[in-house]
Amino acid sequence: MNTMPQYRKLYEILRRHILSGVYEEGSLLPSENELCALHGLTRPTVRQALESLVKDGLIAKRQGKGSIVRKPPQSIGILSIEGTASAIGDKYLKTVILQKPVIRKWEENFPFELSEIERESGAIYLERLRYVDGKPVFYDINHLPNINLPRFTSRSLENRSLFETLRSHYQIRINGGEQRIQAIRCPEDIAALLKIKKGDPVLYLQRKMATNREGFNIYSVIWFNSASHTIFGRF
């Protein structure tokens, strides 16, 4: 079956605890030695788990002090979003599927290089419009290779995010990727979706996300209205 390494199990536990508010923002996580005792692990293993949390921006470590819990960034899938209005609180997030997942061939001039197995298997294609605070914020087109994803095209992605579905049903998780970012004038059809004017500046992202499955990459193209919301990132 799916035997997760120990450090990842601990990571998942701590991540869930932080996100669900077990630890308050600014408070300290149990020390590494305490976590060792609690979970029956040694310090290098615990540190490996904490490292992933640092990478996620969920904790910040300070030598001599401890691991400080940070406010998790508001995120949709792999995008972190910040409202320009300072009133944050609980955001109202919504996803509308404009094109349900369908299987089709990869386009001829697909903007990323594809491996042979990806090209042979065909692509699962879907389009979504994402709302924050009731307003449309970005529109995305997604391609993923049609490799070993039983019943995927019939799954509902309205409530759960694409990545959450891949994570929970197929044990696929993103472990990195690359992206190109540009500012462009919004084309007419997309402007209509985002309820902005044709020609208004929008963020245009092309991203390739690598997963824990070798050769299984997810490709997304995103048009993002950054007038009302901002893309926020850590590096």
Added chain:
Amino acid sequence: MNTMPQYRKLYEILRRHILSGVYEEGSLLPSENELCALHGLTRPTVRQALESLVKDGLIAKRQGKGSIVRKPPQSIGILSIEGTASAIGDKYLKTVILQKPVIRKWEENFPFELSEIERESGAIYLERLRYVDGKPVFYDINHLPNINLPRFTSRSLENRSLFETLRSHYQIRINGGEQRIQAIRCPEDIAALLKIKKGDPVLYLQRKMATNREGFNIYSVIWFNSASHTIFGRF
């Protein structure tokens, strides 16, 4: 003095070797055990060095195979840039200092939160215009706290990048940060610098970079013409 940890020394060595072309793109780095023997270290230490290289995108690791050397992304400071024209080769990079480093007070409504010590020390301020392939690509405004940087305001930053100067003269290196990204219409004064039309879409970045010096953060605001070049990033 400056006693660098072993894993960082090895990282610096390998980084220099990769960037200077000792290892060809696609070739394999010496195996972890070989690196252990070569440098008199143990595997966890070597792995710690390799981890940083993975984070930089300079190598990709494959279990059972080895560490594959990747083409380093073209970067200016901490920005990776990709030409829209496929002709890459050796780029002609140039920096023009529009405002030499000067010491001044932090602005009242500075867009980031400042620590007390940062606010008290005042800011070093500089403006630059950066050229790629002979064309102006982005304009940036930088603020860094005036803490223990002897003779900084009289240094030339034309040839060496700001980060390279901080790295080599003051042992300050960036180890992370956060940024906000927006697409905006270019204001008139900046459009003139970038040789584009007022109102053309540009990328607008606000970033805060943390360093190895506790409480020493660098703040940049960037206007980037993404029509001719693209911001490229790994995550």
Added chain:
DNA sequence: TATTTTTACTTGTCTATACAAGTTATAACG
């Protein structure tokens, strides 16, 4: 010859331990 098995290598995960270095509260001291 073509296929399968073995072998030797690679990175991935994990244990156990030690000391260095930074932080903070307590205890000792003037």
Added chain:
DNA sequence: CGTTATAACTTGTATAGACAAGTAAAAATA
């Protein structure tokens, strides 16, 4: 009381070794 040492924590760095799991070439087999 205020200041300085001390002690008890914390994370950072490093050693030494073990086994698991993936890759690829060599060896054995059909």
